[in-house]
Amino acid sequence: MSDLAPAATLLTAWQLRGRTARNRVMFGPHETNLGRRRTVSDRHVAYYRRRAAGGAGVIVVETASVHDSDWPYERAPLAGPGASGSAGGWAAVAAACHEEGALALASLGHAGGQGSSAYSQAALWAPSNVPEPAGREVPKAMEDEDVAAVVDGFAAATRLAVAAGLDGVEVNAGQHSLVRQFLSGLTNHRGDGYGEDRLRFAREVLAATRAAAGEAIVGLRLCCDEMAPWAGIVPEQGAEIAAGLAPHVDYIAVVRGSIFTTWATRPDGHTPPGFNLETTRLVRGAVPDGVAVVAQGSIVDADLAERIVADGTADAVEMTRAQIADPDLVDKLSRGEAERIRPCILCNQTCQVRDARNPIVSCVGEPSSGHETEDPPVLSGSIRAPADVLVVGGGPSGLETARVAALAGHRVTVAERAARLGGRLCTAAAGGGRERLALLADWLEAECRRLGVTIACGREIIADDVRAHPGPVVLCTGSRAGRPTYTTEEGADVRTAEQVLSTPRGELPPGPVAVWDPIGGPVGISVAELLAGHGREVALITPDLLVGTELARSGDLAAASTRLLQAGVRLEKRSVLTRVTPGAAEVQDRFTGEPREVKADLLVDAGYRLPDDALWREAPEAPRAGDAVAPRTVYEAVLEGRRAALDLVGTGIS
Amino acid sequence: MSMSRYRYLFSPVRIGPVVARNRVVFCAHLTNYAEDGLPTEQHAAYYAARAAGGAGLIITEEHSTHPTDWPYEKLIHGFHPEAVPGYRRITEAVHRHGTPIFAQINHNGGQGSGMYSRLPAWAPSPLADPLFREVPKEVESGEIAEIVASYARVAEHCRRGGFDGIELQCSHSSIVRQFLSRATNRRADSYGGSLENRARILLEIVAAVREAIGRDLALGVRLCGDELVDGGTTIDEAVEVARMVERAGLVDYLNTSIGVATATLFMIEASMHVPPGYALFIPSALRKAVELPVVGVGRFKDPLQAEHALDEGHCDLVGVVRGQIADPDFAAKARRGDADAIRLCLSCNQECVGRMGLNRWLGCIENPHTGREALPRPPAPDRVRNVLVVGAGPGGLQAAISAAERGHRVTVLEQTDVPGGGARLAASVPNRAEFGDLVRNQVAECRRLGVDVRYRVTASPEVIGEYGPDAVVVATGSVPAPPHWVPEGVPGGAPRLADITEVVTGAAAPSGRVLVVDELGFHQATSVAELLADRGCEVEVLTPGMVVGQDLGVTLDLEYWNVRAAEKGIVQTTDSVAMGLDETGLQVLHHPTGQMTAYPADWIVLAVPAAPNDALYFSLRQDGPYRVHRIGDCVAPRRAHAAVIEGDRIGASL
Secondary structure: OOHHHHHHOOOOOOEEEOEEEEEOOOOOOOOOOOOOOOOOOHHHHHHHHHHHOOOOEEEEEEEEEEEOOOOOOOOOOOOOOOOOHHHHHHHHHHHHHHHOEEEEEEEEEOOHHHOOOOOOOOOOOOOOOOOOOOOOOOOOOOOOHHHHHHHHHHHHHHHHHHOOOOOOOEEEOOOHHHHHHHOOOOOOOOOHHHHHHHHHHHHHHHHHHHHHOOOOEEEEEEEEEOOOOOOOOOOOHHHHHHHHHHHHEEEEEEEOOOOOOOOOOOOOOOOOOOOOHHHHHHHHHEEEEOEEEOOOOOOOOOHHHHHHHHHHOOOOOEOOOHHHHHOOHHHHHHHHOOOOOOOOOOOOOOOOOOOOOOOOOOOOOOOOOOOOOOOOOOOOOOOOOOOEEEEOOOOOOHHHHHHHHHHHHHHHEEEEEEOOOHHHHHHHOOOOOOOOOHHHHHHHHHHHOOOEEEEOOOOOOOOHHHOOOOEEEOOOOEEEEEEOEEOOOOOOEEEEEHHHHHHOOOHHHOOOEEEEOOOOOOHHHHHHHHHHHOOEEEEEOOOOOOOOOOHOOOOOOOHHHHHHHHHHOEEOOOOEEEEEEOEEEEEEEEEOOOOEEEEEEEEEEOEEEEEOOOHHHHHOOOEEHHHHOOOOOOOHHHHHHHHHHHHHHOOOOO | OOHOOOOOOEEEEEEEEEOOOOOOOEEOOOOOOOOOOOOOOHHHHHHHHHHHHOOOEEEEEEEOOOOOOOOOEEEEHHHHHHOHHHHHHHHHHHHOOOOOOOEEOOOOOOOOOOOOOOOOOOOOOOOOOOOOOOOOOOOOOHHHHHHHHHHHHHHHHHHHHOOEEEEEOOOOOOHHHHHHHOOOOOOOOOOOOHHHHHHHHHHHHHHHHOOOOOOOOOOEEEOOOOOOOOOOOOHHHHHHHHHHHHHHOOOOOOEEEEEOOOOOHHHHHOOOOOOOOOOOHHHHHHHHHHOOEEEEOOOOOOHHHHHHHHHHHOOOOEOOOOOHHHHHOHHHHOOOHHHHHOOOOOOOOOOOOHOOOOOOOOOOOOOOOOOOOOOOOOOOEEEEEEEEEEEEHHHHHHHHHHHHOOOOOOEEEEEOOOOHHHHHOOOOOOOOOHHHHHHHHHHHHHHHHHHHOOOOOOOOOOHHHOOOOOOOEEOOOOEEOOOOOOOOOOOOOOOOOEEEEHHHOOOOOOOEEEEEEEOOOOHHHHHHHHHHOOOOOEEEHHHHHHHOHHHOOOOOHHHHHHHHHHHHOOOOOOOOEEEHHHHHHEEEEOOOOOOOEEEEEOOOEEEEOOEEHHHHHHHOOOOOOOOEOOHHHHOOOHHHHHHHHHHHHHHHHH
């Protein structure tokens, strides 16, 4: 395989209003919660600097509100001068990105009726009194003076951004945007000039922005498919809108999704990458050559990115989550080391942060993402005295321990009891729509092998081995089945989700299946989906009022429920499993206590697990990491594996 | 002088080295006022307002003892010495009013996650919490010692911060309760098994904290009297623990609570559906067993209720939290015999409890200053103005109150013959009567301030002109708006249609089979469903959402709604969108599967977004020599709090 060819076009420079971007890889705007109050903070600066240092061509900063009528989430930056706004932070981001060779743009927006009144305690502004379906808050239909204030806000914010040294701005008419709400028949029911001509508001915003930008770049993030064809923007209209607005802008980033489909803009692995490319081609065909088109939407693989720019679908691509997963993506491509890029597995578990709890953007595979100002760097060759390190367990925490220890210069052995590496991450990858999880395990293994880690599968370690080992030992022994919270009658077939996921399709007993999911995370859902996909009769039992409650953050909550219902899975909500008999799962209504039976020849337990800490109990002097401490997600496994390795190294800073 | 009404409430009480001037306690509760883990100016101003208002004793929100404890973002990190200056600011502000203030210190244990700490949560046993759904780490014996020491260290910080006492939260969200309870403690070592073992950590903490603070500070223990969970602690063991605590001879008082914050919070911060005094059996039982003073809690909103609890011997002090959130002068007003002037808490939970779970600062539906105590009020008006308010709903009345407080002459014109607008209707359905206290409080306030409220006056530009106002505040509320799918002329034989307001006013009296279409997701649909079921209707609630009454979750009303709905035979149907109406019934789209179904019915009741009643506002805008302002539902139909906030904002700025 040729090294440079895969990214030949992607890595070529391009021009935006006379400014040169060194390559066609963009880091698109996204919520991070890195702000302090409503500013672009030091944490933002470190986050963007890291991506610029890794080779990104263009960095678009998290969207800032252009007017104080907009406060869509607590840490949403506000464009404004002085300490309370973004201007200071923008200047620091501009300086950092320029130092590292990237262009930097401000994303400017107003979330309109998709915002929140929780922080401003004032009515939301929108074209019409149309509530957003999830929040259901009726917004104020904007008066003429409100419209003028927002248009002025775009101009004022643009002047600030340019004065801060940024290369320009990107106007948000994509997801969570007032501009799109004016463009769409779903949300714009006005009887005035802004309703008769739904492009008018966007044109006024862009004209004001263009005038304020001077010679700086003006981009447009444009929703071209609202996926609500009864009244929303469909791709053909999207292309027309793009053509109508193109005279004002230097590039158009094509996105999709709207009030009914917020999940669809940055979907998880259940949506195959490339979903937005047809629409992007329509737009490319509709706008003049002088206006660049940028492709967006789960573009996480370099080869897909290369195809998009090579075949003319777009002039550049946003690879946002891919660079959250690996900030050095472009550098690795440039060095011909595409296979060394830490893959984005499209899990959305920690990079999606539009959540009331204000989680900080991060990545399950690269937990230092978002924590650039606090986490010690992972460095190669950082030790003077290499040791023989034994890592017990080849799941994600064990492999990350081994990888970081080997990178530092230790001689590392991973002993895995099973025949293959990857632990529960690989098991989970067998679940419906979760295939990409295995890519992270594969990458960790490949990195370990590249670094000379000795991998011994099928090797059981006992306490004597731990004590006899001449160097440090880290226990990454993972988890085991939890204690059932229900009784099981003799003859009933009860298996864990992990067992079912690792059993070949033909080897499961026939008959109806019930999945017990007290967690509401991705595992129970994916087992039900997998089995239903095999044509089996499946019921999903949850004590909650809806299934998959923990999926809200990744954006898969409503989508998962829809997939299950379409696959014919029966949702046994508000039900607590009490007993399993041959042929049935007995459940109780959570509110009334009323018992009932769910037909099941097999009960799959997708409940909580326990640490597999038997070895640690015999050798408690050895440190543990990941599920062996407490069974949680891959994020904690990788984070603690890394910390365990850095503890061996010392501080992690050479 | 009606002080004689209170034989006990305003008598002083000794708590170890501290004397409280009365029995009204502002007990610990979350505020989300912390920033970066530190107490803020807002904390100081918030507590000082309640001290100034006559509270006998203030106990702050919890201070975390250890970095492994960070369950919600805005927790005060008591373990940081940097917290001490913030403590001093709080205690100095409160002491200025002669009020003692204690600090509550706590470790939430397994009732948390690693989301903020990036560390495993610590707990007695690796059992996942039902809310956080993360398996915690089973603490090792060295870690137990670390926890004990951490309490002592934080108590020492609090002592230096000028607090008069320390309260150990060993109740609804605490690692100490998790040790005490068989439901969460499965340990086989000396900290598990017998009650003596389970209480070991508590007594170790008590000893360590007393050692740290000496005898000049009071020390209290807050115990959970009934966890209300399967296999959990009940009152008998709680009494035993209270005896053990007293025998240790180191503690000055006991506080009480009921429930587990992450499982049965709806009984800790009970809404108006739970009768007051519901938790008094706990202090009552403890007080019989020990000599220590005991604090009782549980929805005390009226000083007479508190007096009765003392009189009947249930407790020695009474926690009044929401009562003093709504009115900081609760105690002072009662003491001076002016209990009618107290702005009674509604126990609606909308802006206090409801905002906590969403990571927002604590407020109050009817007190626009709560949560804003540290902010300066607008400057005093330069001259007295004639203010005319149109509409006597919550927004209009609040505008009148806030304007009159600043000395303006205020007249309110109300079209109907009663005040309250939508709030009065909301209070007219089963179990929601206390919501009507909002109207009672506002009307009483208007009367005290000399606001002239005129009923049965329909405002028009001409009528308004006759009053010669300097400023007009339009607060005309909303009007029902039929959704787009309702045909112009409803065909014969189709179900009859009514809006929820028509049902509660009695203008429509549905009977037989009734479908309630819920697009609002709050009390409206569920209240009307209950009302109609009580009248013998066969009721089904349909919602396009995934849960009926989704927002009842944040006010803690969802649990009992589901219990009552089951009792009343109300059917709940989710994921279903009303699309049309004909003689076969309501045409409903099950949106996940695309299936259309006709739902036959006698009546359809609509709980759908209303339209702003803005005709008067738009007819006034161009006229007149006076400024025109618009607030509340006639801007955008929302909940009562939005109207109150906007009313205050305008009223205070005139």
